[in-house]
Amino acid sequence: MTAPGTAEEIRDVNTRYHDGAAADYDVKWGIDFGPVGRGQVLGKLRKVLGSPLPRFARSLEIGAGTGYFTLNLLQAGVLGEATCTDISPGMLATLEANAGRLGLEVATRACDAEALPFDDDAFDLVFGHAVLHHLPNLDVAFAEFRRVLAPGGTVLFAGEPSRVGDRIAAYPKRAAGRVAPAWRRVLGARPAPAGHHDGGSANHALEGSVDVHAFVPEELQRYAAGAGFTDVRVRGEELLANWFGWANRALESTAEPADVPWLWRQYAFRGYLALQEVDRRLLEPRLPPQIFYNLMLGARAPRE
Numbered sequence: 001m002t003a004p005g006t007a008e009e010i011r012d013v014n015t016r017y018h019d020g021a022a023a024d025y026d027v028k029w030g031i032d033f034g035p036v037g038r039g040q041v042l043g044k045l046r047k048v049l050g051s052p053l054p055r056f057a058r059s060l061e062i063g064a065g066t067g068y069f070t071l072n073l074l075q076a077g078v079l080g081e082a083t084c085t086d087i088s089p090g091m092l093a094t095l096e097a098n099a100g101r102l103g104l105e106v107a108t109r110a111c112d113a114e115a116l117p118f119d120d121d122a123f124d125l126v127f128g129h130a131v132l133h134h135l136p137n138l139d140v141a142f143a144e145f146r147r148v149l150a151p152g153g154t155v156l157f158a159g160e161p162s163r164v165g166d167r168i169a170a171y172p173k174r175a176a177g178r179v180a181p182a183w184r185r186v187l188g189a190r191p192a193p194a195g196h197h198d199g200g201s202a203n204h205a206l207e208g209s210v211d212v213h214a215f216v217p218e219e220l221q222r223y224a225a226g227a228g229f230t231d232v233r234v235r236g237e238e239l240l241a242n243w244f245g246w247a248n249r250a251l252e253s254t255a256e257p258a259d260v261p262w263l264w265r266q267y268a269f270r271g272y273l274a275l276q277e278v279d280r281r282l283l284e285p286r287l288p289p290q291i292f293y294n295l296m297l298g299a300r301a302p303r304e
């Protein structure tokens, strides 16, 4: 993370970076809209909301990107009417194309999370994945989430980097960087040009400026409680899966994508899914949330 600029600069760099990354985003992050993706998204919701999941008649996603959460949840029947917002029109264009391909109906609106163009009490669920850490003024954003949420409605955020988890994840990334030349030699892969995954080198240069927070659980709790939410819960997810995932991602990012063998990609993907299960069953119920890589938050708007 580099030093943040003004709120306006943070919003501007996020818009430009994500516009530039939109076309390759799903490939870069392995975003899936089939049974695997659906299982992952439903699993995350269940960790926060329990089982069985309710059906939400009117949902609003913040920083929806290419549609990972909303499109999978629509397919699973968890959402009724879905509205997706994002500050990047480019990401929303990819989302619309994904929705069209899947035959799903979704309303989209390019806007800032801190100034939502919707009426008070308009939604039953306000949610997001991997977005809060991009927002300059979280107290303003949480006040907006509360304003547009109907009494008794649910707010849920997942995939937010934890401060400790982020620090720990630097080790596998660094180790992978050191062994990358030997790894490429074994696989017969050529080195990749910088920024090939991020919409070119100009976009690559913006990458270090888009993330402005990593959280401890109490901070997320404070933002939610400060906006008047009740029943606030924060939990952690993914530890081993993230070390494994980041190490492999760091290796792969140094190689020409076409040279990374299918067998390696299968090993990386299956290994990641298997370790997610180990984290979910063994570690997440036993270890404190702050040591995990991702934090998740669930809360309720009070019934008036």
Ligand SMILES: C[S@@+](CC[C@H](N)C(=O)[O-])C[C@H]1O[C@@H](n2cnc3c(N)ncnc32)[C@H](O)[C@@H]1O
Pocket (backbone or CB within 6 Å): 011, 014, 015, 018, 062, 063, 064, 065, 066, 067, 068, 069, 085, 086, 087, 088, 091, 111, 112, 113, 114, 128, 129, 130, 131, 134, 135, 136
């Ligand atoms: C890491 S991506 C996650 C996208 C998607 N939620 C997912 O999980 O694949 C973060 C998203 O937040 C959006 N974003 C960044 N700043 C924002 C802001 N101020 N208001 C709304 N969206 C924002 C970005 O454009 C990007 O699409």
